Every structure is written in C-alpha cells, then in structure tokens.
Amino acid sequence: MRSEHTTTSRTQSQFRIPHSAFRISGWAGGCALALVFPLIHPHPYHLDVLTTAGVYVILALGLNVVVGFTGLLHLGYAAFFAIGAYTYGLLNLRLGWPFWVGLGPAAMAAGLSGVLLGIPALRVRGDYLAIVTLGFGEIVRIAVTNLEPWTGGPNGLLGIAHPAVWIPGSGVYAFGVESMPYYYLVLAVAVSVTMVCVRMGRSRVGRAWAAIRDDELAASCCGIDTFQLKVLAQGVGAAIAGLAGAIFAAKQGTITPDSFDFILSVMILAMVVLGGLGSVRGVVVGALVLGTLPELLRGFEQYRMLAFGAIMILMMRWRPQGIFGHPPSSSGVSHGRAAA
C-alpha cells in the first residue's frame, strides 16, 4: 500500500546517537517522575485517575503491537481486555486463586483467544479485517452478557479479590480501595510492558512486522512467513490486554460486561493513533492524554464530552501524524490514498 511511506522511516533512530540519548533520558525522567509523584502529591483521586490512565497505557501498548507494528486494523480489542478480566475474576471466585496466580492465566487466555481469532480472521485483508475484529468484539461482549450461569450476566462478577503482597518484616499487605498500591502495580506492569515493546520493536520479529506493515507482498517475497507473524502479533497484543484486564478486575473488584464495549476499543485505537502509530513513547503519551482528559474536563459538566470531541478534532489538526509520529514526507505520496 503506497500510503505507508509516510510512516516508514521510524526504526532507524539507533543511528542518531544524540537523539537516542535524549530519548533514554526522557524515559528515565518520566519513570522517575512517575515513581516519586505519589510521594509528593498523595491525592487519592488524582492517583486513581492516573492508575486508570496507566491501565489504558498497557492496553494501548498491546494494541500498538497489532496496529502500529504490524499494520492490522483491529476494532474489537476490548474483547481481549474482557477475556483477561473475566478469566481472573472467575479463577478467583470459583477456585480462589489469588491475583498473582491468576495474572498469568488471564494473559494466556486472552493471548490464546487472540491466536484463535487470528487464524481465521487474518485470511481477511485490509479494512475487512477491521469489521471482522469489530464483530468479534461484539460477539464476546454479548456472549459475556448472555452466559449468565458462568459470567453472572449483566450483573457481572462481584467481590473479586484485590491483590495482596508479602512485605518482609511487616507481613501480608492486602490492597484495599486505596489508590497508591494500584498506582505502583500499574506503573510496574506498564514499565515492563513498555520495555518489552521497545525490545520487540527492534528485534528480528519486530522488523519482520514492520516489513509486513510497509508492504506485505514484498515481505512475503523476502521469505517472511507473514501469516504466522501476523497471528503472533495478534496473540502478543491480546495477551497484553489480558494482563490489563486482570489488573482492572482486581482494582475494581466488580466487573460488568458494559465496561468492555465498542467505544473502549475505539478509544484505545485513538490513543495509539494520537501518540503516533508504532511509536512506543508516543503511544504512552497518547494513552495518558486521552485517559486523563475526560477527568480533566469535569469542570465543563454537561459540556464535558462536547469539549472532549472538539479537543480530539483540534489535536489531530495540530499534529496529524500523532504526537510522536513522523511528519509525512512530501514526496511520493499520492494525495487521495494518503488521505484515507
């Protein structure tokens, strides 16, 4: 697809040392600020908003593997989030598994469903894939609502256990409704996922994904098993969403099917695009911006979502390529195709 010249020259940053050094110091600074923030500003509401935004960061990073790295448009990503949340919720309520034990299976269940969806769905190309994934998202949400004996139906799952940690010297500390422990939990997971994503983007697999994104035909001519790699991307992205789902379920204690609707899938996609497709730091920033904005706009009361919509439009006019995306090259891009 010709339009993709706009976003190709991305992975060569390691050759520009000053830029790279700047980038690393940016990451380090961001992490340091995130670490000390709750200590200098222990405001539970602000921490809760940031924790929720952190869950969005994890989700956006996962979707970025699918959409940003590999170029597969996915409109049902909230389904994997739901599968992770319900897997942990059910393992906890039915089998009494604690959070730390349930986290792995939640990610695995979501990852597996990503692979299982991918095997038939990735035969479909381009925008048709978007509608297949959208359909999948709706199917999962409606199934969760309707399978009342297992999922609690519209009531959802109530009383899911919060995490607990063992601290040497002071025994077991159980998370309650306090914001701070979740903040650090989400921060730790988000940082780990970010590191994994950065590494993955630069790895052999990551380069193969980029090749598929830029030109699938050329990639397969180079001997890349495009189908297998696309399924892998879907699986990895879904597993990350499953991780986020388990954390979300543990934080909320209650999950209901309406937390996982199409709007959520679209919002996560918007975070990825706003940050800059394929750019890990862009995605982190995009998720933080769109995740906190509705709370920041509370002062507008009824006009809140109106303002939110207007800001989304203006942001894209201001930086059409995303906050950290590369500006479109002026050569070789045909007008109409690039537009769409």
Added chain:
Amino acid sequence: MSVRFLWALLLVLAGCGRQDPVVKLGFVAPLTGDQAPQGQSMRNGAVLALEQAKARGDILPGYRVELVELDDQHSPTQAVAAAKKLAADPDVVAVVGNLNSSCTMPASAIYYQARMLQITPVSSNPQISRQGFDTFYRTCATDDLQGPAAALFVARELGARRVFLLDDMTTYGRGLANEFKKKLRALGAQVLGHEGITQGDKDFTPLLTKIKALAPDLVYFAGMFPEGALLIKQRAEVGLGGRFMGGDGLFDPVLIELATPQAADGIYLTTIGSDVHRIPTAQEFVKAYEARYGSIGAYSAYAYEATSIALWAMQRAGTKDRRAVLAAMKTLHDYPGLFGLQNFDERGDSLIRDIGLFTVKNGKFVFLKTASWD
C-alpha cells in the same frame, strides 16, 4: 503578572473571606451518555431538594451548602474515579448516588472506607446492602420485592397462566426479571420464554412477531421506558394480543407519549413506592418540580428524597465532619419524607417498601393499589 491582576486576586480572596465556609454534598449519576435522561431527571430532583432546604433554612448553620454534580456515564470505572474525587475533597461530607447498581456497587466500598454517608436513590440490586457497609443507605425498595409483587398480581389477579418475559440485559432489568420469574413459577404459571433485548435497539418486531405465534396471556418487560415504549407500540403494530406489564423503569410520562396513548392503554406496571401525585406529603414537591422541569422522571422523587435526607443528616450533625454526619444518620427515626415516615433497617435499606400498581388509561398513569409481595 501584573499589579492589576494581583489586586484582582486580593479582592477575590477578600470576597471569599467574607462569605460562610463551604460544605459540599456530592451527587453522582450519568449526566451524559445513553442514560443521561434518567440521570438528568435525578439531578433536577437533587437540585430542587437543596434549594428548598435552603429556602426553609434546613441546612447546616454557618455554612454555604453546595451540590457537587459528577457524571459517571453509567461506567463503573468513572463511578470509582468520581467516588475517589469526592472522598479526597475534605469539604464533601456525604454523597447522593449512583443510579446504576453496577456503579453504586464499586463506589460504595470507597465511601465506606472514607467514612462518608452514601444514599443511593434508586440502585435496587439487593447485593449492595449485603456488603456490610454502615455508610450505605438507599431510599428505594430492592428488586426482590418488586418482582414478586408483580408476579403475584399477574398470577392471582389477572389470572395469566402463560407468560413471556423480556428484559433489557442490564443489572436492573435482568435482576428484576429473574425475581419475577422465580415467584411466577412458584405460583404455578408457565413461563413460555425469557429473552433479552439490547438497550438502544429500536426494532423489536421480529421478536414480538415470534411471541405472537406463542399467544401468551401476558408479556412482562423489565427495563427502561425508551425500549418499553417501542415494545408497547410495536406490539400493537404486529397485533400481539394479551396483556402487557412492566417494572418501575417504565414509570415516566414520556413512555405514554412515545408509545402513543392508544397503544399504551391498559398496560400495567409496578413502581417502587406509591404514586407521588397521590401522596399528600409529596404535593409541594410535585408542584415545584412540574412548574420548573415539566413532567417528573421515574427517579426524580427518589433523588429528591435521598438529597433531603442527606441534608437533614448534615444539619443534624451540626458540624462539618463525615463521622458526625454518619452518626447523625444513624439516629434518623420517622423522617417526614416524600413517601411518608422514612426509616431504615440495619442494612441501610428503606423500610418504606410499598410497591405501587398502576395502569394506563386515557393517556395517563392511573394508580390501582399498593401491591403486596407475599
């Protein structure tokens, strides 16, 4: 920063200094999004309650009482964020909210931990008050009363033997329909089927055509009035006979307008509490509300009641302190509310458990009687 700005700042600060200190009452409901109609009619009730209390002077003396309205968009995540926002604001001593049980449930844990009085006007899921939170109160009856009351009426008085159930696949709708079904089966009536519809959907003719082929004596719908109105109207269009009954989610005059008075004629519905229009103690509210906002929404009166009680507890506490407000709430006895003398049980559930029974005649809700649930 200019000198003029500093002067202005100083003036503002001086202005604040002269006024009474602020004490806030939180209010959380879906004010935007698909449930905005219900949330906004609740907000109107809450605003009215505060204004009337102020006019009467029934507020915490020496303070300026403010209502902090927060939107939860009927999302549990946003309900938790809103709860934390209120909990973190030392000026907020109590909260009225939320609408949806799925939001009230996770939020109640945060208010409990913050030792903050929470009164939900209408979240009717029985589970919420069984968590053992002494901060939780509610002014409405729970679904395990309304459902059985409707079933008793259907089986004993309407004599319906073959019933088809519909709900809107929400916490509220499914919960109510299940309670109805349980009691109906116990009474020996036959449930021909139980189906869910999607909120926001408009076309129920395929489903109603299917039900028509089963020829039930009655169709019961547990859900909200926008879908209820379409079901009632389309039921007439496809020629589905038999009777139609619904829950309190239908109790909004807009239902009759949307469904057309002809199609709505003769339907039955239950409400939590009896008709506010008929309760002598509620007349002042009815007049004031209708003069200002038009027709009373299904939940306006409950929001009014919950807000009035929260304001009473704040006044009773006599000080801007959450624990004092909570302690004052526990002393509540025979509060003269909209629906009569209000008292709460040890779980925080209202002891006014009247289930009203209505029908529609000539485009108006007509009160039949107070229904019993056993």
Added chain:
Amino acid sequence: MGLTSSILMSPFHLLLQQLANGFTIGAIYALIALGYTMVYGVIQLINFAHGEVFMVGAYLALTALLILGVAQPLTGVALAGVLTACVALAVGGCGMLGWGIERLAYRPLRRAPRLTALITAIGVSFFLQNAVMLLYGATDRRFPAFIPARRWEWGGTSLTLLQVVIWLTSGVLMVALQMLVTSTKLGKAMRATAQDPNACRLLGIPVDRIIALTFALGSGFAAVGGMLFGLYYNTVNFHDGYLTGLKAFTAAVLGGIGNIPGAMVGGLVLGILEGLGAGYLSSQWKNVFAFVVLVGLLVFKPTGLLGERVADRA
C-alpha cells in the same frame, strides 16, 4: 389494541412477516450504508461520524415537524407539503453538515496517515452527539407519524404503507445514485478521483470539490434514512446514531465497501439476518448471529458480497 388473545399464524405467513420486517430495517441500513460506501469509494476513509449525521437528519426532520406543528397523519397536499419541508430541512441541513465536516475536520488531514482521520471522526461523533443532547435534551423525543397508517393483511401477514414507502425510497435513491455515478460527468469525476486524485488535478478536475460533494451527497442519503427511521419508530434519541451507524457500516462492508449496489445488498441481507435471528433463534443473541454470519462470510469471501479487494490500512 385489545386484550384478546392473539390469532395463531401459519409458519409460512410468520416467515413472510419476518422477511418483510427485516427488509424494512434493511432498507434503512442500506440508505445509511450508501454514505459510508461512497466516501470510502472515493477517498478510502471510514467516516465513523456518519452514524451521527444520520441521527442529526432525524432530528432536523423532527424540527421541521415541530415548526409546522404536525401531530397526526396527513393526506393530499398537506402531506406533500410537510414531506417536502422535512426532506428539504433534513437533506439540506445534513448535506451542509457533511460538507462542513469534510471541510473543517477531514480536508486538513488529507496528507496525514490513513488512521488519523479516524480519531477526528470519533471526535466529530462525540461532538455531534453531545451537541444534539444539549440542544434537544437527553430524553427520547416523539416523532409524529404523518404518513397515513394504511395497512394490508394477508393471512396474518401485514404490511403498512410506510414500509412500502421505505422500500421504494431506498430502491429509487440507490438506482439514482448508481446512475449518477456511472453515467454523469460528476460521477465520472468521482470515479476518477477514486482512482488517482493527482492525475485528476492535472486534468483540471476540482478534486476538493468532488470530495466535498461526495460527503454532502452521502450525508443527504443519511438524512433521508434518518427521517424514515423517525417515521418508522416514532422516537428519536441523540444516541441513535451509534448502534444504527454501526449496523450500516457493517452492511456496507458485508456488501463490499466502495460498491453502491453492494451497500444495498448488504443492508438488506443484514436486516433480514437480524429479523430471522431475533424471530427464530433468540433476540439476545441476534447481533451475535448477524456478526457470526458476517465473519464467516468474510473469511470465505474476503471482499464482501459484491466487493473488490481493498487497501490494507494503518
């Protein structure tokens, strides 16, 4: 509506009734799907705000009725006059809205990556929804039925005048659009823009104006869909664009996005699938049923029913 027990229908007439019901909602989906498909055909953009334009169309038609004070079915000249006023306000207003959205929100992004416009579309969607909520209130509004309530019955199967009106409007508009695209100068310019906008510019085709016109035209179709939707269900809500827009988008893809007869076929197939799903299987699983068929179809025929292979995105 009496309290008499229903008359039992024969399975054949039941099926016929379900098909007629599905066909009607399918025809409305098709009208909205035309807008998705036209815009996609010309600039490969999924205009997610299109569902909201449809909703605005319903509200504009309602506004015309409120201004004229229409409350019950009309006949003759009055009917024609009201219908004209409704269509004029809804189509005119939505056409301008579509044009404005393209001009202000999408045109500045022509050279940006493909998905950028998606966020803008979501932004426009939020904006329009909430603007309508603030202007008209959050509660559902009654949409007066001004078409005479004539109905025909055949062995328990009934058909209303309005249903026939919806079928005819949808069919006529689709054929007109197809003719416009295949055999007028404007249509030729649209097809040329779809193929190669740069070459079009060289040939002196006003590409920007053609694209804006495509948006306006698609929005006009959505407005007609909105008016018929209001007439059929008699209620409108600011949230209506979401679910119906999603379904219409699905219909456009099902038929083969970018293909005008495809949008029609997709809309009708989806409407009938939903009708049969809710009528014979289960109402609460009807969307699952529709989507399973859709996914299955796309897996075996990855370009939709009548479509061509489309661009890969992101």
